[in-house]
Amino acid sequence: MQMPKLLFITPVPPSRKGPGISIRAFNALMALSIRYSVYLLIIPVSGVKAPAIDSDVLKIIHSLALLPLNPLKYILLKLAKSLFVTGRFEKPLELMLITDGRLNEAARSFPGIHFDVVHVFRIYMAPYIKSLFDGDFKGRIQLDLDDIESLTRMRMSGLCKLNGNHRMSKQLQFEAKQYECLEREYFPYFERIFVCSNGDKRIIHEKYDCNHIEVLPNIINISEIKNCAGKKDMNDGPFTFLFIGSFGYYPNDDAVIYFCTQIIPLIRANISKPFIFKIVGKYSNTKIPSNILKIPEVDLVGPVDDVRPFYELSDAVVIPIRAGGGTRIKVLEAFAYRKPVVSTSIGIEGIMAKHEQHILIGDMPEDFARQCIRLMCDPIMRANLVENSFSLLRSGYGFDMIKDKLCND
Structure with missing residues (x-):
């Protein structure tokens, strides 16, 4: 019997080791591969080198597409953000990297494949779903939020202010507002939204009046x-x-x-x-x-x-x-x-x-x-x-x- 097809969109390569974001992506990928034939789309938002893919990941997916960053553009954007606080550079770098070119490239990743489920990892990957399906998608779309980006940026802003770094505090405050707008715009697109804890679930429900939120805890394979x-x-x-x-x-x-x-x-x-x-x-x-x-x-x-x-x-x-x-x-x-x-x-x-x-x-x-x-x-x-x-x-x-x-x- 043919397994249903799932598109997994992530900004980081899933990995058993490494930072927490990669481990969470890997654990979700492992679980989903039990039921679905997984097509993995990696859209990096940092680094100038193409990320390495774990052999464990290649064993459990059906197909892989990687949208590499333009190294020169990435370096110039990082430099611009370090020099300017206001204007278009107040956007988070992850959102500045969403260009028409990358959206079109994402749309061409798996031509002719009809997916039953799309699993989006991290809120800043959400804009890519529009380019992939142009509103004509009959399957289920779900989001693993991991962090509430607007809340995380606001907390970091407060910490920067406490440490006397007022410039970075202001930048992170701008980014928090941008993420709040993104969350408000895209949360209604998803049938299921996964968060790390009951605390995050309560915050999103109260702030955005979302009821389709489920707790997906971080885990460790003991x-x-x-x-x-x-x-x-x-x-x-x-x-x-x-x-x-x-x-x-x-x-x-x-x-x-x-x-x-x-x-x-x-x-x-x-x-x-x-x-x-x-x-x-x-x-x-x-x-x-x-x-x-x-x-x-x-x-x-x-x-x-x-x-x-x-x-x-x-x-x-x-x-x-x-x-x-x-x-x-x-x-x-x-x-x-x-x-x-x-x-x-x-x-x-x-x-x-x-x-x-x-x-x-x-x-x-x-x-x-x-x-x-x-x-x-x-x-x-x-x-x-x-x-x-x-x-x-x-x-x-x-x-x-x-x-x-x-x-x-």
Whole structure:
């Protein structure tokens, strides 16, 4: 029996590894491929090189089309946005890249194929559905929102203002308004809208009066992750706090700088035990203040192919995020690797974890530092948090949670 055809439109290549956006796309693709013959259309919105496609992805799709960016145009647009705040450059870069040429190219991606379902990943891919079908489409169109872009941009704007970066704050405020208009225009097109959490569902319902919203949580495939609990003996060197994330995404940049400049000094002043802060992920020297590199507790590792060894050698994971949206896959990943977590409320947003049962939460520098010190001094607490958070992960954030949702009409 022939499987129904599904078009999956995404700005990033789905991947088992990498940033959270790629992992979420991969998990959805895996689930959808169980029921549908998937045609994958990748429309990048960043980078000057054609993205690599995982071999795991090629095994589960029927066909692939990639619309590469024009490298020169991309670089010039990024430069223009860095120089100008108002005018047409107040648009988010993702929306500036939607041109007649790219719309026409998308429309020619799979000629003659009649799709039963179109799955759009991220709101800034929504304008492409008009060029693909010209309003003449009889199947179902669904959107995986992942983040509420307007809310995320507004939060980032507030954080920039707090940090004294008023120019970027103004730019992000403009972008938030643009995304709010896009959300208002395109939400009615979709029969189903998927979000990460009940909190996001409530926000969209109240703001846009949408009733066709479903929660599709971020998940972790536990079977693919090795148990790292107890791999490091506490007598083997200093207590190690781990942060995994890439510089270049402002909430991550801020999280690292915030932890280094405001939290590390408080930990150091209140406990004599040695500790280190290990940062794993892509970075650019231009994004890292020179004073960060001079802090003795900071170990900047950089990008790695496999994060598992760093989880094995860490004692706890910190998520000092102060802006963003959706839910953090890095929190679920830490739970899966059986590591205790200290986070801000925003860092754990959308995940059903409770303070002192599954995780420790601190929203001010003093609170965050105090929770870190508690973990350093209390091995029983660490063990209890690990056990409880892993149970939560296993019961609410496994593959079946999204497979049933995506494969049932």
